[in-house]
Amino acid sequence: MPLLQTFAPYSDESGLGYYRRLASANSLWKWREIASLANVTNYKSSLFESPDFVASQLELEPQWTRMASQQDAASRALHRMHRQRYDAICPCCLTDEVYLRQHWEHAFITACPEHGCLLIEKCPACSNWLSPEREHIELCPCGHDLRTSTPEPASSLHIWLSELLSQGGSSAMRPSLKGVEPQELASLIKLLGQHADPTLPHARKNQSLPTTLGTALEFLAPVEGMFAQWPKNFEAHVKARIEAGKKDARTVNSLLGHWLSELRKIAEHPPLKIFLETTLDVCQTHFNGRLGAHDKTSAPADANFKRVSEAAALIGVSRDTLVKAMVEGKCAYRPMRYGTKGVCNEVCLREIARIQHNRAEWVSDTAACAWLGVSPSVLKSMAAAAVIRFDAKWRSDINKCGPIRQTSLDKLYEALHQFSDVRKTDEETVGWSEFTSRRMGDKSAIAAVMQAALQGEIKAVKVGKKVGDFAFLKSDVSRYFGTPLLEAGMSISQLAKATGWKDESISHWINQQLLEAEQIQLRGQLCRVITPEQLLRFRQTFIPLSDLAKSMGTRSSSLIDKLADVDIVGAKKLPNGAQRGALIRIADLGKWAMAGLQLSRGGLFKLHDYA
Incomplete structure (x- = not known):
């Protein structure tokens, strides 16, 4: 009809x-x-x-x-996930169009993704279940219009899950399950919900599933907690399952049992593979047994670890060296149970990569000499001067494959190049590769020169591709080498011994800039040296009062009273009021001598003619 x-x-x-x-x-x-x-x-x-x-x-x-x-x-x-005893509807959707959406029949769909509200399964007016036998879809048998009902807002997880199960896609980020099949996702939710408590035995295959909206919300409550703050909470759930598993389990399959085997089947669907990968990652960290064989849906997680002998070969050290580093805490490792009784230590690939990276930052003596363009003796002086990073005990550290850090070589070259003052000069130069004790003598002076060059106190006038090609003015370098200069001149003590002058008087004259002196480093200590030229200029200008008194057969104290009108310079006042180290300018002495001669001869000479 x-x-x-x-x-x-x-x-x-x-x-x-x-x-x-x-x-x-x-x-x-x-x-x-x-x-x-x-x-x-x-x-x-x-x-x-x-x-x-x-x-x-x-x-x-x-x-x-x-x-x-x-x-x-x-x-x-949907089988047991088919909601058919009662209707669950969205009042807002019925307001738009009066018809029953097919996805409302899914037991795990509890919310309307479009309107962000929970579905309702009872009439707000009479509190009766919405029977699938009622005459009008939009009306309750009591006469209440369901479209006027005010639904409760749904949580983000219920909206996200309902969207995935109804449309197969979602923009949410917990986690991204783009392209997931609703049936496979429902199987995952079923597994997680039925085994939410890791301390309980696994659920029976015929265990009942939620048939009403209320029981569905209760069933999904622990699942919501696992998905919140993804993947932190899910990892915590896996860790709890590991702790609740068999204490004597030697494989992850025997540890997690039915739960893991079901998860492997679900992970055959590519979008859900992330749950198995996350589970295995947690097992790697918190379980010291074997992860076992893996199917094509996941990479073998144990490939991230290597046994001690294999790890030592990858790092480039002997097995004994690696074992020593593990005992000293310089290399992280994990003990793994093999077979029925055996235990074997393993090193993570990330730890191996970290050690390899650290070792690559250190080079051997030979490689450093080739990179710098210097001889081993110059390299030794550079290490002593601390212008490069050098570790004499590098063999005891697995993180080093040589005594010299490459970055320190780079910084030295950059500093020398930055402070350089390239120019043409006719002066004699000294190259960095010539800073050897055999040629230059004083090792401490060599170290001082290298430090000065590193700090920019002396500048290279020639640069090259290697540090050994940098050259400096010999005049800049020679002031750091005290031995040759000392051989040409005299120190304060040597001058005092040769002349009879007191050390403190000579030091005072130098401080008062009456006597010139060169400042050098001798055996790591500052030393002042007076050259013959400087001493000659001093003697042509001044005469110590002590020398004058000695030549006149008198004492300095009595002579200074007779020379009251003569300018006395360079005298150091003592605490008792006396003076020591007085000097008289030779020009003043000659001036007063001519004045006395004029008076004695009756004015035959005029003083201004000799002034």
């Missing part, structure tokens, strides 16, 4: 919901009258098993009934 009103189903309309909407539009009592008019039994299966026959009897388009049969088959494929 044909219907008065016919229309096509919506693309996301439930199969039975389509026939219920047809019955309501044609003022029929439930969908069973539709079955009677179609000359089939009053069973839902009768409407969907012969869609073409039903279409011919009700004068519907065959593609409409076929689509309804396909939607019903999809719902029945």
Whole structure:
């Protein structure tokens, strides 16, 4: 018998919901009258098993009934996750269009992703369940219009999960499951929900699943906690399962048992592989047994660890050296149980890479000499001067493959190049490669020169591609080498011994800049040297009062009283008021001598002629 009103189903309309909407539009009592008019039994299966026959009897388009049969088959494929005893609806969606969405029949779909609210399964007015046998979809048998109901807001997890299960896609980030199949995701949620408590034995295969919205919210509560702050909380759940597992388990399969075997099956779906990978990563850190064989869905997690002998070969040291480093705490490792009794230590690839990186920063003596362009003796002086990083005990450190740090060589070259003052000069130069004790003598002076060059106190006038090619003015370098200068002149003590002058008087004259002196380093100590030229200029300008008194056969103290009108310079006042180290300018002495001669000869000489 044909219907008065016919229309096509919506693309996301439930199969039975389509026939219920047809019955309501044609003022029929439930969908069973539709079955009677179609000359089939009053069973839902009768409407969907012969869609073409039903279409011919009700004068519907065959593609409409076929689509309804396909939607019903999809719902029945959910098996125990099919919500069919009661309806769960979104009032906001019914306000837009009055029809039952096919995804509302999924037991794990608890929210409407479009409106961000929880579904409702009871009438707000009478608190009765929404029966699938009611006459009008939008009305409760009590007369309440369900479209006027105010639903509760849903949490982000329920919205995200409902969106994935209904549409197969989501923009949320906990975690990204792009392209996930709803059925595979439902299997994962089922596994996590049924085994939320790691201390309980695994669930039976026929264990009941939520059939109502309330039980679904309760079932998903622990799952929501696992997905919050992904992946931190899920990793904590895996860690709890490891702690609750068999204490004598030697493989991860025996440790996690049924839960892991089910997770492996689910991880065959690529978007869900991340859950197995995260689980194995946690097992690597917190379980000291074997991870076992892996299927094609995941890389062998144990490949991230190497046994001690293999790790030593990768690092480039002997096994004994690596074992010593592990004992001293310089190399992280984990003990792993093998077979039934054996224990073997393993090193993570990240730890191996870290040691390899650290060792690459250190070079051998030979490599350093080649890079610097200097001889081993110059390199030894550079190490003593601390212008490069040198570690004589490098062999006891697994993080070093040589005594010299490469970065210190780079910094030295950059500093010399930065402070350089390249110019053409006719003066004699000394190259960095010539700073040897055999040629230059004083080792401490060599160290001082190198330090001065590093700090920019002396500047290279020639540069090159290697440090050994840098050259400096010999005049700049020679002031750091005290021995040759000391051989040409005299120190204060030597001058005092040769002249009879007191050391403190000579030092005072130098401080008063009356006597010139060169400052050098001798055996690491500062030393002042007076050259013959400097001593000659001093004697041509001044005469010590002590020398004058000695030549006159008197004492300095009595002579200074007789020379009251003569300018006395360079005298150091003592605490008792006396003076020591007085000097008289030779020009003043000659001036007063001519004045006395003029007076004695009656003015035959004029003083200004000799002034």
